Amino acid sequence: MSIRHGLLALLERGPMYGYQLRAAFEESTGTTWPLNIGQVYTTLSRLERDGLIRPLPENDGGQRPYEITDPGRSELAEWFATPISRTDRPRDELAIKLALALTTPGVDVRAVVQTQRTATMRALQEYTRLKSRETDVADLPWRLVLDAMIFQAEAEIRWLDHCEASVMRYPPATPNPSSAKPTLAATPPRWIRRIPNTAR
Structure with missing residues (x-):
């Protein structure tokens, strides 16, 4: 909006x-x-x-x-x-952050996931507490906004669980700096090439 x-x-x-x-x-x-x-x-x-x-x-x-x-x-x-297009919405900073964490040396990806999960769980608990208050019909607009935030938080937690399971199943390869050949126009990683331009 x-x-x-x-x-x-x-x-x-x-x-x-x-x-x-x-x-x-x-x-x-x-x-x-x-x-x-x-x-x-x-x-x-x-x-x-x-x-x-x-x-x-x-x-x-x-x-x-x-x-x-x-x-x-x-x-x-x-x-x-x-209708609101997916490309009209803000970029998903969390998805980009985790994608970069996978390719940044020295970053504990599971720690990043756990930190985010803890914060999202706290937010979800607060949203749920707010929703449990007695309300009347006049409160319907903000309750619908609150429901959207609850659904988004629940979906984010499920996605973080999926990310953690994927990292455990497919640990990222450790890059070898000595074998890297710097170029002026390096080819982007395969996972970046798969993302539509509108999402970058």
Whole structure:
């Protein structure tokens, strides 16, 4: 979810100013995505520049609210109707970290896996604790975000278990520095060549 479209969705509810938008955004995502107020106003400036929102007169408190325009509604409707592509999501830093750990001399890959598993387990326990609280229908948006985080943490733990089993079954070969021949355009390792360009 981009901040751009998140703010458009909030403005579809009605005019708001920067601090209201930040509070509504964090409330809608269960405070799992904290926003800097600077990010909010920078995004508002770009949305205004693109004609997707327009400023309204300042209120009594000196705050300037914004409202969504018809082009803004069209872009928001298109965003809701378009699936999120895997290539549009952030790169998986953990997968890259473990891949590099396998080829970096002196790194204990199993220790890296265990450290990450411990941290992910703690996060999963915290998410589960939050979910166990009594809630009402009004809390459904943030509960769905929380469910997504729980599922992602569970999947990450399963993947880390798989990584550890694979490392034990197929320990990486120790590189021999003396046999390496430096070149200006070295051929990338086979595992890198298999990754689509959009994932790098």
